[in-house]
Each structure stands twice: as C-alpha cells, then as structure tokens.
Amino acid sequence: MSITFKILKTNELENSDLNDLAKLFKDSFNKKVSQKLLLKKYLTTYKGYSYHGLFYDDSNDIIVGAYTFIPKKFKYKRKEVIGLHLQDTCFPYEGIVNPFSIKKGVFKSLDSVKKDIKELSFLYGFPNKKIESLWIKLLKWQYVNTVYTCIDLFPIVSFLTNLKIKKFNTRNVVITDIDEEQIKSRLNCFKSFHHKINENSFLALWQIHKFIPIQVIDNLNVYHDKKNSTKLITFLLRLLIPSVSSFRNKKNKKFWQLNFKMPKFPVYVLLLGDEIKDQTINFSTSFIWNDVP
Structure with a gap:
C-alpha cells in the first residue's frame, strides 16, 4: 500500500477529511464523535486552528492514520511561551502505517509549525497505555509528572x-x-x-x-x-x-x-526552545492541559 503524508491546518480540511477523522476516532477510541464537535475542539485555539498530520491511502485518498497538534499559550519566568499538545493519535489499523513513518511525520509537522509559530518551545502529550512505550521510543521525550x-x-x-x-x-x-x-x-x-x-x-x-x-x-x-x-x-x-x-x-x-x-494521565515533554531548557523547570500540568473531560 502506498501512503502519502500531508500536514494541514484545520481550516484547510475538506469535508471528506473530517469524515475520515471522525471514523478514525471511532475506530481508535471506540467513541463516536461528530464533525461539529471535532471542529469545535480543533478551531478553538488562539491561532484559530490546529495542525494535523495525516496519512492518506493513495489508492482511495482516505486517511488511514492521523495525529493533531493543538497550540496553547503558557508562561515561564514571566514570559509567554508556546506549547503544542500532541493528541488524538489515531492509528487503529495495525501494520498500515509503520512506526518510522509516524516518527518522521511528527518531526516534519514540528518543522512546519515552527514556520508559523516562532515562539514554539515544547511539545507535550498524555499518551495512553497502548502507545506510551511507542512514543517514548520514537520521540525520546521526557516524563515530567502524572x-x-x-x-x-x-x-x-x-x-x-x-x-x-x-x-x-x-x-x-x-x-x-x-x-x-x-x-x-x-x-x-x-x-x-x-x-x-x-x-x-x-x-x-x-x-x-x-x-x-x-x-x-x-x-x-x-x-x-x-x-x-x-x-x-x-x-x-x-x-x-x-x-x-x-x-x-x-x-x-x-x-x-x-x-x-x-x-x-502521565505527561511527557519534548523541549524545542533554548529558553525553556532548564533543569529546574516544573510543568504545572492539570486537566486543562489535556482534552479531558
């Protein structure tokens, strides 16, 4: 199977993309979600959109794997910094997208986001048990707290x-x-x-x-x-x-x-900006950092 990777902003998604994302979400988390709710979640950011790493099956142009990066504002040492929340990681079809492509896609997405957000300082996520060990191997990110x-x-x-x-x-x-x-x-x-x-x-x-x-x-x-x-x-x-x-x-x-x-909910962080690489840093994580409830 031939796979094409694309990076799109939420406002660049087609209706067919949203349909595919809703199906991926259902197949990954066994939870039905509407296009309207997904859009509400992804568009409600200070940028007015989120970033989506999408893996398309070239034979039918259907999305077979995806993750989303939601930008959020934070403060560190009285200065504003930007963090990206990696979430809605959906790869429900085993063997379709290989781990190397998943890792490569994350870093290509980060490079793309950095062109849009100059102040990008860190990537973080709350991986569930199914993907926690995989993300640790792929991203080499650090556990900070739970x-x-x-x-x-x-x-x-x-x-x-x-x-x-x-x-x-x-x-x-x-x-x-x-x-x-x-x-x-x-x-x-x-x-x-x-x-x-x-x-x-x-x-x-x-x-x-x-x-x-x-x-x-x-x-x-x-x-x-x-x-x-x-x-x-x-x-x-x-x-x-x-x-x-x-x-x-x-x-x-x-x-x-x-x-x-x-x-x-264990929290992992990948530091991206020099201004935040500090041994004494403390991430004050809570529900609001995550997408629950």
Missing part, C-alpha cells in the same frame, strides 16, 4: 487550602491560554464554568453525563491570592458537591481524595 484522577469528597477544602498556602513559582510552566470557548470545547462535557482569580490562577469546572451529572474540577491552577477570594462566593457553592478532581504528586494527595482504580 495527573492522578480522584474523587474529592470536599473540593471546597482543597480549593481553599490551595488559595491560602500554595505559592506561585515563576519557574513553573503554567497555562495561560484560557477563555470561555476553550473551556467549553471538551468533547465529553455539556456545561462548563471557569473563574479567573488572577493573572496566573484560575478555577475550571465541567459537568459530564446529562442523565446522571458528574462534576469535574481543575483545582491545580489555584495559587495564593488575597484580593479576589470574595468574588468567588457564588462559584464556591458548586465546590460543596463531591467531584472528580486531581493531584500531581502522591505526597500532595489529601486524605479526603480517593483514587482507587481511577484513571491517571
């Missing part, structure tokens, strides 16, 4: 603890590219809320499953703040409900956070 999912029985206590004692460190890489549309652009949620506490600190919340709603909270980007806590009163009422939350370090897990057999 976002552990838990049931937080008292999310308001977790929030207030962070608000009072968790200090912001300028050597942390923190996500700053957060707005209402990006919070909403999650495939699994039907309602979302977020509150910006200050320049580096925010709280995000999603509700998933309409019939039996489950609340998911990103509580890891809350840092000490004196001035804005009074603005949170209405929002805090939502934190009285036991919710799905997370922690990064098992030492920081609170006794009221239960994580028996809950999903965990």
Whole structure:
C-alpha cells in the first residue's frame, strides 16, 4: 500500500477529511464523535486552528492514520511561551502505517509549525497505555509528572487550602491560554464554568453525563491570592458537591481524595526552545492541559 503524508491546518480540511477523522476516532477510541464537535475542539485555539498530520491511502485518498497538534499559550519566568499538545493519535489499523513513518511525520509537522509559530518551545502529550512505550521510543521525550484522577469528597477544602498556602513559582510552566470557548470545547462535557482569580490562577469546572451529572474540577491552577477570594462566593457553592478532581504528586494527595482504580494521565515533554531548557523547570500540568473531560 502506498501512503502519502500531508500536514494541514484545520481550516484547510475538506469535508471528506473530517469524515475520515471522525471514523478514525471511532475506530481508535471506540467513541463516536461528530464533525461539529471535532471542529469545535480543533478551531478553538488562539491561532484559530490546529495542525494535523495525516496519512492518506493513495489508492482511495482516505486517511488511514492521523495525529493533531493543538497550540496553547503558557508562561515561564514571566514570559509567554508556546506549547503544542500532541493528541488524538489515531492509528487503529495495525501494520498500515509503520512506526518510522509516524516518527518522521511528527518531526516534519514540528518543522512546519515552527514556520508559523516562532515562539514554539515544547511539545507535550498524555499518551495512553497502548502507545506510551511507542512514543517514548520514537520521540525520546521526557516524563515530567502524572495527573492522578480522584474523587474529592470536599473540593471546597482543597480549593481553599490551595488559595491560602500554595505559592506561585515563576519557574513553573503554567497555562495561560484560557477563555470561555476553550473551556467549553471538551468533547465529553455539556456545561462548563471557569473563574479567573488572577493573572496566573484560575478555577475550571465541567459537568459530564446529562442523565446522571458528574462534576469535574481543575483545582491545580489555584495559587495564593488575597484580593479576589470574595468574588468567588457564588462559584464556591458548586465546590460543596463531591467531584472528580486531581493531584500531581502522591505526597500532595489529601486524605479526603480517593483514587482507587481511577484513571491517571502521565505527561511527557519534548523541549524545542533554548529558553525553556532548564533543569529546574516544573510543568504545572492539570486537566486543562489535556482534552479531558
């Protein structure tokens, strides 16, 4: 089989491409997704599009493998840096696209993105168990931490603890590219809320499953703040409900956070820019870095 690799922006995709991507997503993750939801996810970036590495079967011009790179804004040492989130890696048909071509395609995609984003500093991803070892071999990227999912029985206590004692460190890489549309652009949620506490600190919340709603909270980007806590009163009422939350370090897990057999998301990073190659760097990862819920 002859395969052609192409790099396209979301606004360059044809309807047939979107149909192929939706089918690939279903065959890879056993989850049906509409073109509308995919477009909402891929177009809701500060650039207005994402980047797609696509493998076409030359015999019928159908996409048989794909991955997507979503650009996001971060801050490191008070400067803006850009990270690319590698996600929706879809190669469900075994043996169709070889690993060497997959690796080559990633680096060709990065070269293409660098022409469009001069400030590109790192690539990161949350590979699942099926592809984690393959990506480690292909990309040689570094493990940085794990976002552990838990049931937080008292999310308001977790929030207030962070608000009072968790200090912001300028050597942390923190996500700053957060707005209402990006919070909403999650495939699994039907309602979302977020509150910006200050320049580096925010709280995000999603509700998933309409019939039996489950609340998911990103509580890891809350840092000490004196001035804005009074603005949170209405929002805090939502934190009285036991919710799905997370922690990064098992030492920081609170006794009221239960994580028996809950999903965990290891985070890997490939450094691309000289300004971010620092041994003391800390990636403040959380749900908002990922595409879940």
